[in-house]
Amino acid sequence: MPNPRSHDGPTLASVAQRAGCSPITVSRVLNSPEIVSPELRERVIAAAAELSYHVNVAARTLASIRTNTVGVILPSLTIHIFTDVLRGIYDGVRDTNLRVMLGNSHYDQNEEERLIREFLGQKPAAMIVSGIEQTASSRRMLEAAKCPVIQIMDLDDDPIECIIGFSHFDAGYQITRHLVEQGYRRIGFMAGWVNKRSLGRLNGWRRALEEAGIYDPARVLADMTDDRLIDPSAPDDLRYGDPSSALHGRMMLRKLLAVDGGIDAVFCNNDIFAVGALFEAQALRLRVPEDLGIAGFNDTDLVRASHPPLSSLRTPRYEIGLRAAGEAVCRLDQNSRTPAIIDLGIEVAVRTSTMRPQASG
């Protein structure tokens, strides 16, 4: 009777036996094939194929100290921004031997800290974490980590090691500048719920308006800083709903139009809000862009196809994920931990929704 603790699958030893060599040689064929003679190598490969052998990752990890797992911690899987990033990361580790271990912090810094602790306990090959809002203790753990640590999505702070993203301040500033240049004067900001990144955009919006002498704090709407948006006990409508739903966009536009003096343009913190605002404008029979300019954020497919097409700010979400994975691979290859701030840039995508006829500006 065979050892009951053993797996049933073939092991290095069984491949070795079949190929007529020692287990360690099989290991070499797997890990550094160039140092094994061609004939033996072929024999081993054939034997492995015949037995449909697959390495036991746990055993390899245990024996070799290094793992091939990249820990990724994102604040949400609901918000499409982060699934775009995630897709980039997965595409970035394709054709490498790296695995992704994903954690969802649900925008909870304590949960994030827990995940960081747990992931670091597994000695990951690299860590990719979103943003710069970690707790002090999370930050300390990441700084002490013996692997590349890559922060993503943000820029404006001193990174732990490598940070890949874009300036949210610039993003808010540039899209707002565009609205100012189009002649809009009462420009609102539909922030939704405010985190560090949104705050950067808000400050960019504010700066652009202050420079033009038309800043009015009443025109920012951030009162959705509301636990219901992320609280699992919230009513179904919001719980299953995207916290950035188009319905919120509609509601917020109504509120902004109702503030003293109203608004003649709105910068929406994401494209979904913007589409919601567009629908609300249609419902109110406001002409876009004549009566109301609408600008989105992220430049997703949707706003290219709307009627009228919406201006937006293109953010390199997929590219951030791809590059983050690439940096991880590269830093592992070169065993380097050089600090780096990688700005993947942004771009204002100008479309009809903000092309105000100059006559009326």
Added chain:
Amino acid sequence: MPNPRSHDGPTLASVAQRAGCSPITVSRVLNSPEIVSPELRERVIAAAAELSYHVNVAARTLASIRTNTVGVILPSLTIHIFTDVLRGIYDGVRDTNLRVMLGNSHYDQNEEERLIREFLGQKPAAMIVSGIEQTASSRRMLEAAKCPVIQIMDLDDDPIECIIGFSHFDAGYQITRHLVEQGYRRIGFMAGWVNKRSLGRLNGWRRALEEAGIYDPARVLADMTDDRLIDPSAPDDLRYGDPSSALHGRMMLRKLLAVDGGIDAVFCNNDIFAVGALFEAQALRLRVPEDLGIAGFNDTDLVRASHPPLSSLRTPRYEIGLRAAGEAVCRLDQNSRTPAIIDLGIEVAVRTSTMRPQASG
């Protein structure tokens, strides 16, 4: 000098030493605390906390045969449907000791087979795979797997073991019946690109129309069965774009309106197409629902907020993920492998976009 191969972190042995007991007792505190005396247990927990000990997952896996990893294989991370499912899965394994290992097959059955082989090689605790379109060899491997295998998203076939989803045929049938009941007679189907699931919906659409005696095969648009949609070498516009973009919806509506006899309503294979169709209708100054009825699929946030709100078919995407994870946990607990077909049901969400004034019906 310590063993250079060893990790630097604390091990079971160091915790044991600090707690003044043997390593195996520490292991017991971790795995079945109830069999250790309260005092010793407390001492061990305290020692572990002081050293901030974390188990070495690789060592545990190697020693215990069983892993705590659930392999999940999805065909896409681009399509929001699957990220909804993914979110459900992650929420479903929260507060369990299960990990998720995610693979993206990019709608490629060979890639899927590769992933299945690789994942099974790691003796996962369970497997969750999307759909029923596996290759024969994939199917064989999954059937032979020594772990619960849960298929999701579909229903209409004999499952490997447990399948969780809904009937795509019924879905297509019900939403089309609704359109028929509203008095629409030239009802198109905007399929986009056809896989097994879309085909089910198409057949449902067809059946409903045949029953009403108004089926016309010219009114289905499925010519986007186009490799560019999933080919990484496609032009940027499509590559980075969602293969179910609203722009496709706009294009397809134009095509459907141009077929002989035109259409007076359209069932769109997803909500994004439907919103695109709505925008196109707006651009063409077609009144919705009077001139054109529009129905979407999935009932996402977006269609609730559009102007007019779009009817859609609610699909339990998040719930499928949640339940799949739940089934995995449950089957592991009970060590059962009972066949099960779990229909999570669908619902027609009727909104303005298909409420045709009966006078004109």
Added chain:
DNA sequence: AATTGTGATGATAGCGCTATCATCATGAAA
């Protein structure tokens, strides 16, 4: 012929954990 280097392969000893069996008090039942 002796020495050295090189390239290919093998032997050995763990990596940190858990399955299994062994031990040893303790108290209840005979």
Added chain:
DNA sequence: TTTCATGATGATAGCGCTATCATCACAATT
């Protein structure tokens, strides 16, 4: 008292792999 069950803890032996060092044939160099 003896026996036996029970509960708590320990000792031992791997899980399947790789790091490290050892070996050995063979060719090149002195």
